[in-house]
Amino acid sequence: xxxxxxxxxxxxxxxxxxxxxxxxxPKENPTWGQARVAAELSVKLGIYVSPRTVRAYWPPEPxxxxxxRASSQNWRTFVRNHAQSIVACDFLVVATxxxxxxYVFLLMEVGTRRIxxxxxxxxxTAAWTSQQRREAIPSDHSYRFLIHxxxxxxxxxxxxxxxxxxxxxxxxxxxxxxxxxxxxxxVGSVRRECLDFMIPxxxxxxxxxxxxxxxHYNQGRPHLSLGPGIPERAAVFPALQDHDRHSFAQDCKVGxxxxxxxxxxxxxWEWIAA
Numbered sequence: 001x002x003x004x005x006x007x008x009x010x011x012x013x014x015x016x017x018x019x020x021x022x023x024x025x026p027k028e029n030p031t032w033g034q035a036r037v038a039a040e041l042s043v044k045l046g047i048y049v050s051p052r053t054v055r056a057y058w059p060p061e062p063x064x065x066x067x068x069r070a071s072s073q074n075w076r077t078f079v080r081n082h083a084q085s086i087v088a089c090d091f092l093v094v095a096t097x098x099x100x101x102x103y104v105f106l107l108m109e110v111g112t113r114r115i116x117x118x119x120x121x122x123x124x125t126a127a128w129t130s131q132q133r134r135e136a137i138p139s140d141h142s143y144r145f146l147i148h149x150x151x152x153x154x155x156x157x158x159x160x161x162x163x164x165x166x167x168x169x170x171x172x173x174x175x176x177x178x179x180x181x182x183x184x185x186x187v188g189s190v191r192r193e194c195l196d197f198m199i200p201x202x203x204x205x206x207x208x209x210x211x212x213x214x215x216h217y218n219q220g221r222p223h224l225s226l227g228p229g230i231p232e233r234a235a236v237f238p239a240l241q242d243h244d245r246h247s248f249a250q251d252c253k254v255g256x257x258x259x260x261x262x263x264x265x266x267x268x269w270e271w272i273a274a
Contacts, residue, residue, distance in 0.1 A: 014057075018047060022057045030074070034058060075179060084111035085144040087137070088183040091124060091153065092190060094206060097199045102206055104190070105129065107136045110147075110182050113223050114231035115214050120207045126155040133162065145170050147180050189217070197263055209260065216259045220266040 013019070018041075025037045032040075034051040041047040041054075079086065092104040103124040107117040117136030121128055137143065146162060147170045148154050159169040172179035194213045200206035222228040255270035 019057050023059050086110040087143050088147040090183040092187050097201050105132050112231045114218050118214050120203045124153050130158045
């Protein structure tokens with residue numbers, strides 16, 4: 001029985017921490033295959049295992065992120081990898097005090113979360129939309145992709161003009177708002193932080209409200225997705241040096257600036273006059 005136990009078939013299992021690492025790698029890198037994981041372990045970490053050994057501990061398909069083939073790239077990964085060169089746009093519907101319907105056009109940079117352009121109209125035609133894009137995106141832009149839905153406002157002629165402008169238009173699938181999730185979240189932020197508390201009287205009034213809120217959004221509102229951070233880096237409020245993080249500086253006070261009549265406030269350090 002002793003020699004039978006000693007001569008059991010098969011190789012011994014590799015250490016548990018290496019097994020967990022093999023399971024972790026394909027989950028974090030969905031495009032990797034077994035040979036790629038084995039090469040990563042041997043070349044960079046000095047853990048020499050064969051692709052056959054990796055296959056023995058390969059996680060089942062439902063546990064891998066994306067539920068897709070190893071050679072494909074899901075939409076979330078594409079947007080994350082190209083965020084700095086992607087802009088997205090969408091329309092927001094607003095009702096005035098006289099029950100008139102207005103349309104707000106929003107164009108944002110996905111990488112910085114900065115609102116590039118915002119305008120209001122009562123008649124959102126394809127020609128008007130095309131003009132807004134020309135005003136928002138300069139000729140020497142560094143963008144590569146523009147994301148929008150399949151609304152009739154975004155006509156094929158407009159997309160063709162953008163293609164000649166050096167932009168590749170990416171249409172989101174029908175009834176899939178998550179494909180344009182960043183712009184959809186921006187629309188929700190406009191409602192929750194601004195329009196849910198104000199009733200515009202006319203298009204000029206709405207344009208003035210949104211202009212002030214967009215300035216606050218770009219230059220004074222911290223975004224958790226940025227670290228937290230502020231989209232326009234030049235507007236970041238300077239922090240004080242050489243003081244306890246849980247106490248106020250002796251020669252400074254906290255100043256507040258009202259936004260939209262006091263709906264929001266921006267805080268910063270202000271020097272106390274001697």
